[in-house]
Ligand SMILES: Nc1ncnc2c1ncn2[C@@H]1O[C@H](COP(=O)(O)OP(=O)(O)OP(=O)(O)O)[C@@H](O)[C@H]1O
């Protein structure tokens with residue numbers, strides 16, 4: 022807890038009043054794998070008793086105040102470009118006139134602060150002690166990365182993860198939003214289950230790369246959302262030329278080319294939709310965001 026002393030005051034207030042009662046702690050040892058299999062599920066395949074496990078002690082699904090449509094960007098495999106796609110789609114949707122926010126639910130490896138050039142900034146609290154989102158390029162954003170020091174990996178287990186997630190989901194003071202994009206951590210574990218069971222999701226977007234392994238993982242991700250009764254909007258194929266995904270019966274939302282500019286823009290904290298709005302890469306994001314915008318405009322919300 023020594024690192025808390027060195028924290029800026031707003032962060033100290035938040036961590037002490039909130040995380041402290043969660044008995045949250047941080048450690049110098051990376052713990053990234055810890056969340057991937059927290060329920061003791063088999064590493065591959067869908068366990069036959071998943072449905073039974075999910076029914077037990079189900080939290081009630083709640084709406085996020087002021088948010089009409091929640092859309093999760095997900096993949097079972099790590100590093101396929103979820104965060105890059107989530108942030109660019111959110112920015113593209115915002116530019117198409119959809120009031121949009123982004124919530125980074127990757128509490129172990131948040132990347133939205135970096136992607137939006139918001140590293141080191143701290144959210145304010147409103148009079149009710151709810152977190153006020155930060156703004157980048159007109160997009161409202163919240164992330165665990167704003168609340169814990171960078172490079173200080175968090176070692177949270179089941180219940181603590183759930184409580185931290187509850188705070189991110191329900192204790193943020195969003196303005197009126199038509200669309201809240203959730204950037205999910207990789208996998209189909211604790212965080213994903215918490216989200217699917219706690220929130221009324223309007224839909225999920227699965228990100229995949231064309232490699233066989235990633236596609237197999239994509240099928241696992243699709244399966245997860247089907248089992249948790251979440252509407253799957255479709256799949257985005259990242260870093261490839263167009264390929265079919267009919268064989269798994271999922272709508273193809275679009276194809277984001279593998280392009281060094283996307284990576285450079287991400288590293289610079291200016292997502293491609295903002296940095297190079299007229300380029301082919303930005304147009305690829307806009308084409309998908311148009312489909313997303315149509316869906317959220319016709320959906321009445323929870
Ligand atoms: N279409 C693309 N072209 C070039 N680089 C890309 C593209 N998409 C993503 N990248 C790069 O790939 C890397 C991984 O992307 P990103 O962090 O978005 O993946 P992720 O799925 O969110 O990862 P994690 O599972 O760790 O959350 C980043 O360096 C990003 O800039």
Ligand SMILES: [Mg+2]
Pocket residue numbers: 103104105127132204205206
């Ligand atoms: Mg990510």
